[in-house]
Amino acid sequence: MDTRSQIIEIATNLFQQKGYQGVGISEILKSCNLTKGALYYHFPNGKEELLIACLNTMNEAITKSIKEIFKKHQTTQEAAEAMIEKLVVDFNQKGTITGYTFSSIVSGMDSMSEPVRTACSSLYAEIQKIYSIKLQEDGISTDEANSMSWLMTASIEGAIMLSSTIQSSDPLINITQVLPRLV
Template sequence: MDTKALMIENATKLFQQHGYKAVGLNDILKACNITKGALYHHFPNGKEELLIACLQSMNEAITTDIVEIFQQNPSTLTAVQRMIEKLIAQFEREGTVTGYTFSSIVNEMGALSESVRVACSSLFSKMQDIYRGKLAADGFTEEKANAIALMMTASIEGGIMLCTTQKSSEPLKVILQVLPAILKEF
């Protein structure tokens, strides 16, 4: 793995675990075993530029995973069920859902940095587009597909945050149980 990729991978973990503001440059340098000069060589604008690279990397990983799950399942309902089951299994195995949520970064930095807000918005939009496309393929109207995709994104992101704060996978399990009824109501 090259130095830039290593920095992105390690910084992503640090930002997800501790938050952007709590992670100092020295923490990143230590985790990556690099010099300050190496960091600024790859990210001339510093820590915020590195954060945006981390968000873009998460964007690719998350959307690739979601697309794969949605392509392997015949309906939106089964695809979302498989995705949530995967999140529950990760939470129960690791005590967290890393790599799938970035809400804490949005809450912490979205209002302070337009470029970070845009990077986060892009990821949410891509997630919703995947959901919307599958819902449309299932026969939902564009209006209903948009509404359900928004609800799914908010529910899953919120569920992940609740799992973290409650130290329990129960919030995602509840979403998994309630989702079929919600999809049928639409």
């Protein structure tokens, strides 16, 4: 793994554990065993540029995983159930679902910069597109599929945050039972 990728991986883990605001440059440098100059060589605009790189990397990983799950299943209902069940298993094994959401990183950022907001928006749009396409394959109109994809995204993200907050997979289990009936 090259240095840039290693920095992104380590910083992503730190941001997921502590949030963007909770991680300082010095902690990133120490965890990566880097000098300040080496970090700024790879990310000349500093911590925010690194955050955007982390969000983009997560976007690729999350959407790849969702696409794989949705390709394996005939209907949106089956795919949504399988995806949420995967989240429940991950949560029960690890006590967290850090690799499947980025909301823990950016929560608490009262005013995100435009580049960070754009990176976040891009991930949500990509996830909603996957859901919408599958819903349309199920015979749902484009407009309704787009609306339902918002509901799916909000429900799953909300359940992930609730599960993390109360340290229980119950919210994910509950939406496993309810969300598929809505789609």
